[in-house]
């Protein structure tokens with residue numbers, strides 16, 4: 001028998017994939033604190049965002065596979081997995097379109113002062129309509145940092161959906177995969193991208209190289225009035241520097257779906273920053289993408305144990 005731990009709820013279709021006479025499904029757990037102990041007697045874990053420490057991996061003697069529901073593996077101690085021979089899978093393509101749609105919504109919502117205008121309207125200030133003038137994206141330059149699956153899915157949507165110019169920066173992918181379109185170009189450097197872009201959207205993993213990639217110095221290089229969208233990982237952006245850049249009105253606005261740490265601190269300076277929109281790490285949370293992530297993560301476990309064709 002294989003014991004598979006699903007610590008947090010996933011889509012029922014994903015649970016269905018795990019249902020098999022040779023599989024015992026364990027979970028859900030009530031908090032991340034229970035994860036390490038619960039992992040001790042399992043062969044596989046299907047993990048969302050809860051952290052899996054090296055210690056938890058080392059003391060999980062039966063563990064063979066960790067299936068990540070999503071694409072970011074920064075919550076998993078990969079070095080400990082490598083040393084113990086634990087296989088890690090991600091749901092490679094499950095969320096790219098949904099995250100791209102979130103970014104389109106974020107760009108439009110923040111650039112049209114949607115939240116402030118709505119609050120003004122509800123407070124009886126109908127004349128906000130002649131105060132909240134926004135930014136039109138057609139013809140503007142949007143910088144896409146990271147040209148992995150999400151960056152590549154987003155770029156055509158920016159071109160065809162928003163009619164924007166797109167500048168792409170990613171030192172790890174070959175230039176010939178760039179979308180072949182006159183409105184899409186490589187940036188020679190990250191600084192060249194931030195200096196030229198009316199909005200920058202982040203689509204890199206969290207690594208030592210991307211940690212605080214958007215610190216005070218880099219934010220200062222962004223165009224005055226530009227917008228920043230972070231649906232990648234919180235620590236890529238220095239939150240204190242971002243609050244300063246928004247409060248001084250150097251930036252026109254920002255949208256954060258991710259935080260450092262997660263969950264974000266309740267008493268948070270970000271909450272007071274002007275024209276900052278926030279969501280609780282839901283860029284990939286559509287019914288469609290959550291179903292795909294659940295099914296693909298579960299299928300990768302079953303494939304690992306040769307309990308399913310494919």
Ligand SMILES: O=C(O)[C@H](O)COP(=O)(O)O
Nearest residue numbers: 048049069070071072284
């Ligand atoms: O809710 C989840 O499980 C997430 O969407 C995780 O996705 P990510 O690791 O790709 O952010």
